Amino acid sequence: MSKCNNTRTNALQTTSLAFRVLGPIEAYADGRRLTIPGRRARVVLAQLLLRANQVVSVDWLVDGLWAGQPPAQARSSLHNAVRDLRNMLTRHCLETTSCGYRLHLEPDQLDAALFENMQRRASDEPPATRIKTLDQALQLWAGDHPYVDVLYDDFAQA
Numbered sequence: 001m002s003k004c005n006n007t008r009t010n011a012l013q014t015t016s017l018a019f020r021v022l023g024p025i026e027a028y029a030d031g032r033r034l035t036i037p038g039r040r041a042r043v044v045l046a047q048l049l050l051r052a053n054q055v056v057s058v059d060w061l062v063d064g065l066w067a068g069q070p071p072a073q074a075r076s077s078l079h080n081a082v083r084d085l086r087n088m089l090t091r092h093c094l095e096t097t098s099c100g101y102r103l104h105l106e107p108d109q110l111d112a113a114l115f116e117n118m119q120r121r122a123s124d125e126p127p128a129t130r131i132k133t134l135d136q137a138l139q140l141w142a143g144d145h146p147y148v149d150v151l152y153d154d155f156a157q158a
Contacts, residue, residue, distance in 0.1 A: 021111060023143030023145075043064060046147050053103070055099060055100050055102045056100045060100070118133050118136060
């Protein structure tokens with residue numbers, strides 16, 4: 001990203017809002033890294049990114065936050081985490097539905113989707129171009145595992 005001191009590729013620079021999950025979870029607005037407001041918001045964001053453009057149920061989010069043992073105020077805490085995410089992001093990309101939430105993303109806003117698209121595209125390219133495309137795809141990675149900061153949360157193990 002053009003305004004971000006980051007060694008990963010600039011493939012995400014055309015979007016004003018971008019997310020990285022190929023390593024630690026990161027969010028960017030206009031090339032500026034955003035601070036994800038706390039552990040709960042990070043876990044909720046990870047769950048929404050895993051199911052981008054799909055409705056994610058409140059029950060699934062609560063279960064992911066508290067591993068099937070939610071406290072009495074779980075829904076309230078979840079709503080607070082979503083509010084914090086909305087304050088960090090743009091309100092329009094995070095939709096409330098009758099049974100949950102949906103994070104609206106274009107494929108070029110998520111590094112994992114870019115990586116998959118680059119892999120697919122490379123398979124149809126001549127060898128020299130294929131190597132370059134795959135090298136660019138590998139530059140998207142910033143760690144050994146995707147979603148590394150929530151890797152051991154129960155929802156990520158499923």
